[in-house]
Amino acid sequence: MDTLFIRDSFLQLLSGVPLTLELTAFAFLLGLMLAMLIALMQVSRLRxxxxxxxxxxxxxxGTPLLVQIFLIYYGLGQFRPTLQSLGLWQFFREAYWCGILALSLNGAAYGSEVLRGALQSVSKREIEAAKACGMSGFLLYRRIIMPLALRQALPAYGNELILMVKATSLVSIITMMEITGIAARLISETYRPVEVFIAAGTIYLIINFLLTRVVSMLDWWLTPHLRGVPTTGNPEHAND
Incomplete structure (x- = not known):
């Protein structure tokens, strides 16, 4: 195995990192907003x-993400006249937007299950206490239920972020030149898939490691009551 070639491949693959992070950020944020809506629908009183x-x-x-990407990017092309009449063809003709749409819709489905469980885990006593203070409807959700649910969902939703990073590799199949797309091009030029994929895997590993650290820091910041405090010394100065 040629370590110098792995290093060179690593450096070339770095050019795909900005697009990978861009796809991840847009798809994750759009998916999160849609997941919130779907989660609220799932706990609705309306059947x-x-x-x-x-x-x-x-x-x-229940369907593979790759199939969903194909259906959006290639399948909707069959309805080009209709999309043109609606002014949507400029959106669906671009692999970039189709990739973000597919990733967002897929992430929203999985994320909504995480948020649904978090919403249902909010203590009934806290809800009743908020109602006793005069809160109801949207105000109750905005100030009590959603903040508590999002805090509960953060560790599990951090996993969704990691999965989103890895899922971006699938958009290379629709000509996107992110990390995996560049890796496929290098392999077609050099016929050395092992070294190229080792370099690509290393980049994904570094990105995911950094993201897990960010999620852990956010979780630590949002849970000051769970941080360790000294068990010795003067308890009056435990939080100094």
């Missing part, structure tokens, strides 16, 4: 609303 949200989650989670 039809719950059925619509459940059907969406079932379909997206």
């Amino acid at each position: 039809l609303v719950r059925m619509l949200a459940g059907s969406y989650v079932f379909v997206i989670r």
